Amino acid sequence: MKSTIKDYKIVLYVTDMENDKVMFEKIKQYFENCEACRSLKELCRHLTTKNTPTVFLMTGDNLEESMLNYYRSLDAVKDYTVCEHKVVSLIPLKSEIDAFEAHRCNAIDDYLIARPLYEANRIVLIIEHLLLELGVSLPSMREEQLSKRLTNNVSEEFAALMSRLLEDKNQIELSFKSSIEDIETCLNQADKKIQQHQAVDLDLNKLQETLKQIRSNEIRPKLLELQAKAISLLEKTITFGASGNAEDETDTAKSDEPTPVFNRLYQQDINAQDDPNTKQSAIRILLVEDDLISQKLTVRLLSSLNTKTELAVSGRRALASLSSVKYDLILMDISLPDTNGIYIMSQTKTEGHLNYDTPIIMLTGSKRKQIVAEALKNGAKGYVVKPLTKKTIQAIFEKHLPQLQ
Missing domain, CATH: 3.40.50.2300 (Response regulator)
Structure with missing residues (x-):
């Protein structure tokens, strides 16, 4: 089922549409907001589209060629606000080792051998995974139950095990949401103390770590609100030069x-x-x-x-x-x-x-x-x-x- 949520974008940078036609058609089957890009000017435009989480798919005859245009465009727009995004390198088989090493050190977010395209469906999973990391949760990516097709193709015991694991995963997500309430309570208490001219002790590292862990588009507005409040409080309470030698x-x-x-x-x-x-x-x-x-x-x-x-x-x-x-x-x-x-x-x-x-x-x-x-x-x-x-x-x-x- 194709997703129709409008708060994300998939951009495929192509150097040879004939080579990447199968890839592009597969992506369009599952994602509504998919565009082909053929010039650095277009790439710069996509990079500076505000408030639109984007997955960039860069093609080329080797790893360097696939990523060079991305780096050039990123440098060209360094004075502008760049959208939150992830980058996937689509490379030929001969560049697989280079792409593997680049992925290990996080120079790229993922890669796929696309010339020739061995795993036609895997690009869908890669994009879905990266969108989740960007805080975009599409209906087709958030199934709380196993699909009937999968259930019919595995044993009852295995299906039951997977269902339990899904339930555990959902519980973990609920705990993240509850941590939002803890942060808000902490910040509200600190705000009251400041108004009463009392000392405030905020655990900056704990606050930052908790905020980083919460990545969901359903609570993104609340997260941004809490970040703004935290920054305001910290600017009031931190005296530069007052701590330590x-x-x-x-x-x-x-x-x-x-x-x-x-x-x-x-x-x-x-x-x-x-x-x-x-x-x-x-x-x-x-x-x-x-x-x-x-x-x-x-x-x-x-x-x-x-x-x-x-x-x-x-x-x-x-x-x-x-x-x-x-x-x-x-x-x-x-x-x-x-x-x-x-x-x-x-x-x-x-x-x-x-x-x-x-x-x-x-x-x-x-x-x-x-x-x-x-x-x-x-x-x-x-x-x-x-x-x-x-x-x-x-x-x-x-x-x-x-x-x-």
Whole structure:
């Protein structure tokens, strides 16, 4: 049965419609909102369609070809709000190993061998799974009972077992919804305390973790309302620079690596009329952070200093920005929705990369020694346990950007 809900979109980027015709027809059988895209201009338009969760299916003769147009388009619209989306690489059999490795590190959300198309129905399951991750729940994807066709083709014992598992899954979903009520109660109590000029103690990490887990389009409006309320309360209660000692909050990597051959000015495109000794008016920072609350608080903090901050909300946006802009400092969240900060950092550590020698400070919600050690081993100059404070940022500037102070 074809779904007709209008709050999502499937975009198939095709380079050869004849090759991908079977794929496109199969998708249209199950999804109402499916479009074929043939140019980068169209792709940019789809990326900037607000409030429309989208699954992009990128075709090509190899993994690089299938994803290059996506990255080019993502970079072209970096100054615009990009829709929440997932990306699937449709590749030939010869590129399966490359796609597998890219999927393992979350550089792509999924892949399918589409030339030739061995599993004609699997693309439907891939799209449904990614739509659920985007918070889109279609009627055909939310069957609470086994279909008659499946029940007739398996034993009664097996059908009963699957039914019990479905019931358990539904109970888990109900528990997520109940957590919404817990959050709202907590925020309302905090709001009352603020109005009465009483101290408020909000568990930021617990709040963020709970909000991240709740992904359902039925409760999305309530989720956004709670996020907005949480941000408002945190801005009132967090005093930047009031907590901790900067020396305790940041650790710097001890490295014996030689001085990079390419210095910062050499890697940057400079106008011949510019004086390279002129002090930069603002420190250019790339903040790679997907959590809405952390984004708002960190950007607010940085805006109070002499900085020009750009935001990347995913690993892919970060890769696009890092390949086209030279930054003075990179603040990189370790956990990202599509990959991890350590992988993104590793992509900049090749000599000749535009941001090869840009200091990278990792942001983490908890000081786990194994992750911290891996980050420092891969080139991070330090790490900070969130949330950031003004004192911590100033210590980072003094230590890693003394020439810009």
